[in-house]
Every structure is written in structure tokens, then in C-alpha cells.
Amino acid sequence: ETGVTQSPTHLIKTRGQQVTLRCSSQSGHNTVSWYQQALGQGPQFIFQYYREEENGRGNFPPRFSGLQFPNYSSELNVNALELDDSALYLCASSRDRGELETQYFGPGTRLLVL
């Protein structure tokens, strides 16, 4: 039990639509990172938020955006969905940015884009 939850667990969208994925972290976890895991691949870093501000971004286009809220919840928004966006989306939270060993992952949201 990591204390990190994600919703929904599964989602089906069509190309061109927009999607919002949600993550709820443990209380006191000021850092949340989002990862995309395509089938058969390892997770790829999308971006990280620290105290509600973006704090680093991977090689993802601007149509991937995020929000972090004071209540330790966060969102990943993806606009203009493409077929290649089909993947497992993971969020991970920790108290501080460099706390890798005590960073806890949620179970993920599996997104299918048709």
C-alpha cells in the first residue's frame, strides 16, 4: 500500500479528444512526477511538479500539461490525443524532489486511444 491512488484505472478515448488523469498523493508529499509507460517499455518521465509549480519536463510536447493542488492531488491533461498516447500513465509522489527511494508510485491509469 503506497498511499498513492490514481483514477480512473482504465480509459478509452478517440483520436483528437482530450483526457484528464488524476493522482492523489500522501499528505505532506510536495512532489509529484508523471511517467508514460508504453507497452513493453520502461516508464518515461513526462514532468514533475513541486509545490504546485512545474519543476522539470521530459521530451513531451506542450499538449501534455499538468496541475498540482494544495490538497496533494494532481492532474495530467493531454489534448489532441494521438494513437501513440495509448499507454499506462503512472504518477509518483515524495516529500521532496530528490527523495527517490521514498518516492511512491500509484498503480497507473491505462489509456487506450482509438
Added chain:
Amino acid sequence: DQQVKQNSPSLSVQEGRISILNCDYTNSMFDYFLWYKKYPAEGPTFLISISSIKDKNEDGRFTVFLNKSAKHLSLHIVPSQPGDSAVYFCAASYAGGTSYGKLTFGQGTILTVHP
């Protein structure tokens, strides 16, 4: 550009024997390495880590070895147990600028331990 590579997609081992999972990296800036275990329908869970100033770190049945000159690390599990069957990811990080806290993962190795 795959900066962290796990070249073995799968590994099958008998219970009680040693499991050795390998990982190679190309970015010499990486200074911290972690291994994660992932069961289906769950997120990755942290297993063991090693800093670039060390060449070995041990935690119970798990030992990670780091060879900086070869840019190679390995995870040894001994003795292997059926409950160890999972996908194992190695990941790397470095504390530089906007990369602080960012993990770069390998593709994963599916470990199956047979009773």
C-alpha cells in the same frame, strides 16, 4: 536515444538459485541508480539503490553491483523465490538542474522463478 538499457527481456530461474539482472547506461552524468520491482496492476516499488561512489550495495537477498568504467550495473537475488517473479526495472538519475528527481528507466526484465 535509450540511455538506460536492459538487454534481456526475460529471465527464468529455478527456486533457490541466483538471479542476475543486468543493466547498461550511456550517460556518464548519472550518479544514482535504483532497481524497482513491478507486479501486474501495481506501480513500481523501490527495491535497492546504489550511489556512483560505491561499487556494491547489499540488502538481504538483494545485492546491486556497479561498474562505472563499463557503465554497467547488475542486481543479484539469492536465493531466488517464486514471489520474486515480477518485472524488474533499473533506473538512473543525476542531481543536475531540471533533471533533479527525474528517473530514466530501462525497458524492464521479466523474471520468472520456478518452484
